Amino acid sequence: MSEKQLMKGNEAFAEAAIRGGCRLYFGYPITPQNEIPEYMSRELDKVGGAFVQAESELAAVNMAYGGALTGKNVFLSSSSPGIALMQEGFSFMASAEIPMVILNVMRGxxxxxxxxxxxxxxRQATRGGGNGDYHIPVYGPASIQETVNIIYDAVTLADRYRNPVIILADGMLGQMMEPIILPEARETVTEEEIRIQKPWALLGHQDKKERTVVKSLRLQPDDLENHNNKMHEKYIEMMEELPQYESYRLEDAEVVFVSFGSMSRIVREAMDHLAEQGIKAGMIRPISLWPFPNKAFDEISPKTKMVISAELSIGQMMDDVKCAVCGRFPVELLYRTGGMVPTPLEVVEKTKALLEVTK
Amino acid sequence: MKRITIITGHYGSGKTEFSINYALDLMQQGKKTALVDLDIANVYFRSRERQAFLEEAGIEVHSNIYHSDISADLPAIAPSIRKVLENHTYHTVIDAGGNETGAMILNQFARHFLEEEHDMLYVVNANRPETRTLEGAMYHYHRICDESGLRISGLINNTHMLRETEAADVLKGYQLCHEISEKEGIPLIYSCCTEEILIKLKETDAMPVDFNPYRIRLYMRPSWLDR
Incomplete structure (x- = not known):
């Protein structure tokens, strides 16, 4: 473990990817994540890695796909419109079982x-913005430290499942500063180790007779169905293994917020203000967004009057919240959109108004 | 201090918080004060986000031609900046962007920065990975001088760890600034501390003679970020 340092989110995310073992980065500049390609262009070379600025996000995602085929760990970052351009590549990677760590520093x-x-x-991340039956684990960390830890762990997680992993940060997490402790750098994996650990990796024919083929094209429907079913078994395993959340003050909570990322920090402060005014509020903070931590909702007390999905989007997470609540409580929405971020006091006022209406 | 104070430093060193604090102090001393936000590198946490608050305190804010109306990374510097550089009745604080990239923009105003009229201060946070060591801090120091074409005339020790700051952090930064100061022959103007840290330093008698404490308040950071 290194000593505590004051880092800007984007710098720390890039460093976490390097320490996690990523040696290839392909990207195209987009605000508010530009410090990441800047950092990678300066630092990757020092650890024997490579940085390529592509001509577009569409090119970047396909370069990343190609880079990952060599068995090296690849980090891909962008912000919302850029991530939208990359969706085709994500679907291809999921189908071809290519590990990848993807960071979306979301904007309005x-x-x-x-x-x-x-x-x-x-919705795009948790439902899959590309075509076909596929899933990508999605995380929504709430602090720079948590994002750093998740990026670091995502490198091995992606390898283990042979699947991309998406981390949804937002502009606030990318641009803000926080004291953080960086994880220990993993050893650089040698080509020999890649050959053993990743027999699927394309490292040249050598003296082998049979070829290694990585593909997403399967023209025989029965072959494709078998492949999709095999993939689905993997997704079921993820659904069992990956759900992750934190809960706060659920006992006796009159109102329970569900919130992730930056927004959950605003809600945390709002909960204190509500408590001062005699309103008991709790929160479920999903850390994994897909699979959604449905089990967390069993912890909600029968005395709770309302569940509020608090988000920087118009009810996108609310669909998952409703599914998880299973009709036990009314589910309401509290949001800002377009890049607007509410103040904690605004959350307090809106919550009181929602409670008033249902009285 | 001279009429124009330029605040530079490695990005994330705390230039903006210091600039706002310093402009508010000048105002309280009864000086006609202007704050120039020259940050063209950052898109979040810029001093012009606090324009309304600063104007209410009587400070003129000059920045982008789009002010804070739109949030964009457009290097569209307002021509009105010239007024507060030329007009000798103003005390002007210039909040430059981070690193040499941010300092580069100072070049075009060079003819307004007469030796007898301006100070350029270098803000140091010894808890930032790139300015933890003398070598790192000097690298950015020289890059900023090279790109701006200006000489740094003083140091601001702004070593902190946000809400986790301890007296030891500020003292570590003081030590680093002391080394820079000896190397370059320029003074340490201030060591920034919150009220709590100042009290701690006084209580434990740990404050060096030439520490030059400066009480800083956080104006840019929303409280919920420290949840």
Whole structure:
């Protein structure tokens, strides 16, 4: 473990990917994550890695796909409109079982939108923005330290499942500063080790007779169905293994917020203000967004009057919250969008108004 | 201090917080004060986000031609900046962007920065990975001088760890600034501390003679970020 340092989110995310073992980065500049390609262009070379600035996000995702085929760990980052361009590549990687760590430093959309923070890529990430039956584990960390830890762990997680992993940060997490402790750097993996650990990796024919083929094209429907079913078994395993959350003050909570990322920190402060005014509020903070931590909702007390999905998008997470609540409580929405971020006091006022209506 | 104070430093060193604190102090001393936000590198946490608050305190804010109306990374510097550089009745604080990239922009105003009229201060946070060592701090120091074409005339020790700051952090930064100061022959103007740290330093008698404490308040950081 290194000593505590004051780091900007984007710098720390890039360093976490390097320490986690990523040696290849392909990207195209987009605000508010530009410090990442800047950092990678300066630092990757020092650890024997490579940085390539592509001509577009579409090119970057396909370069990343190709890079990962060599068995090296690849880090891919962008912000909302850039991530939208990469969706085809994500679907291809999932189908071809290619590990990849993907970071989306989200901003306000739709379209080119703006450059202030948002969470409106929730649906795209958790449902899959590309074609076909596939899933990608999605995480929504709430602090720089948590994002750093998740990126670091995602490198091995992606390898283990042979699947991409998406981390949804937002502009606030990318641009803010926090004291953090960086994890220990993993040893650089040698080509020999890659040959043993990743027999699928394309490292040249050598003297072997049979070829290694990585593909997403399967023209025989029965072959494709078998492949999809095999993939689905993997997704079921993820659904059992990966759900992750934190819960706060659920006992006796009159109102329970569900919130992730930056927004959950605003809600945390709002909960204290509500408590001062005699309103008991709790929170479920999903850390994994897919698979959604449905089990967390069993902890909600029967005395709770209302569950509020608090998000920087217009009800995108609320669909998952409703599924998880299973009709036990009314589910309401509290949101800002377009790059607007509410103040804790605004959350307090809106919560009181929602409670008033249902009285 | 001279009429124009330029605040430079490695990015994330705390230039903006210091600039706002310093401009508010000048205002309280009854000086006609202007704050120039020259940050063209950052898109979040820029001093012009606090324009309304600063104007209410009586400070003129000059920045982008789009002010804070739109949030964009457009290097569209307002021509009105010239007024507060030329007009001798103003005390002007210039909040430059981070690193040499941010300092580069100072070049075009060079003819306004007469030796007798301006100070350029270098803000140091010894808890930032790139300015933890003398070598790192000097690298950015020289890059900023090279790109701006200006000489740094004083140091601001702004070593902190946000809400986790301890007296030891500020003292570590003091030590680093002391080394820079000896190397370059320029003074340490201030060591920034919150009220709590100042009290701690006084209580434990740990404050060096030439520490030059400066009480800083956080104006840029929303409280919920420290949850």
């Amino acid at each position: 959309g739709p379209g080119v939108g703006g450059i202030q923070p948002g969470q409106a890529d929730y």
